[in-house]
Amino acid sequence: MSNARRKRRTERRAAERKAGVDGLNQTMSALDGAHIPGGCDHCDAYQVIRANQLTMGGVTEMGHGVHTIEVHHDDDCPVLLKMQRVA
Ligand SMILES: [Zn+2]
Numbered sequence: 306m307s308n309a310r311r312k313r314r315t316e317r318r319a320a321e322r323k324a325g326v327d328g329l330n331q332t333m334s335a336l337d338g339a340h341i342p343g344g345c346d347h348c349d350a351y352q353v354i355r356a357n358q359l360t361m362g363g364v365t366e367m368g369h370g371v372h373t374i375e376v377h378h379d380d381d382c383p384v385l386l387k388m389q390r391v392a
Pocket residue numbers: 345346347348349350378379382383384385
């Protein structure tokens with residue numbers, strides 16, 4: 306394969322990756338704050354999508370391309386109680 310052809314292929318793949326990431330970011334942004342039932346087999350949990358933000362240890366950082374899904378368990382969920390004991 307010629308260097309020019311290899312360069313075109315590399316550029317095309319980079320453009321395809323960027324388009325894929327941009328599409329994912331647009332989809333996640335549209336879903337920001339959405340509540341989704343489920344997320345735990347042991348309680349009546351629900352999940353919340355947080356687009357472009359990451360919260361760890363009570364600190365929230367905003368950043369393009371970082372998305373999280375929070376799982377909110379019932380207060381008496383055995384899985385939650387187990388996680389709190391480990392932490
Ligand atoms: Zn649970």
